[in-house]
Amino acid sequence: MICLQNVYWQRERRRGHSVLHNITFTIRQGGFRWLLGPSGAGKSSLLALLNLESLPLTGQMNILGKSVSNTTPRSALVRLRHRIGMVHQDYNLIHDLSVFDNVALPLRLQKRPEDEISEEVKAILSWVGLGAHTGMPSASLSGGEQQRTALARAIVHRPEIILADEPTNALEESQAYRLLDLFDELNTMGTTVIIATHNEALVRRMPRPSLYLENGHLTCEGGE
Structure with a gap:
């Protein structure tokens, strides 16, 4: 479960100016949310907060049953991040590395x-349709293949939450829909999924x- 109550967050270099204001919502485990809004609305900042790249300034945040604040020990944050995947x-x-090594x-x-x-990497690459690309340099892949590689890397450790920041932004429609189908399948298997997007066609x-x-x-x- 993800639960935020009256959460505020601001960038260190902009003290006194909060980026996220009084954020309150709950998503049950296995839920799905589109994260929508105009550019600059704070979508990437919220995803960074949920990915524990940032910590709330004030308010209460609970991720997967663990309370998260500025006083949470780093070791606890590291363990919790192992249960989250980010795309x-x-x-x-890393373009110098092969698909497998990434x-x-x-x-x-x-x-x-x-x-x-x-064993795990080969299984995940097969699932995203890249089983024949394991030894290829990641730089040689198409945009859609690189994004599926990024998804495979985000889920290879079997996280309970998947966060995605505009994952189809640079993809053609057919590639975007293929990626969306993979997110849908992950959600069906019980993974909590949050996807930030401007693509109204995906939402429809x-x-x-x-x-x-x-x-x-x-x-x-919009709740469930």
Whole structure:
């Protein structure tokens, strides 16, 4: 479950000017939310907060049963982040590494055995349709293939929450819909999914509850 109550957040370099104001919402485990709103509304900031890249200035935030605040020990935050996957709109792949090694990175950071890593990575790449691309440099992939690689890396450690920031922004329609189908399948399997997007066609294709941000305020929440 994700639960925020009266959460405020601001950038360190902009003391006195909050970016997210009085954010309150709850998403049950296995829920799905579109995160909508104009550019600059605070969508990326909210995703960074949920991914524990930032911490709330005030208010209460509970992620997967764990209370999160500025006083939460770093070790506890690291353990909690292992239960969250993040898909960025610019892929964030390491182009000097192969597809396999990019996807394996989260498991290697967890110091998992290499035979276990190999099994998990191959299974995930097969699921996203890239089983034949394991040894290819990530820089040689198309945009859609790079985004599916980024998704595979985000889910290879089997997180309970998936966050995605404009994941279809640079994709053609057919590629965007294919990626959306993968998110839908993850959600069907019980993963909580939050996708920030400007793409109204995606929202129409898969009508689900939404969070709508405007100027850092949550102006609308569609529940389940």
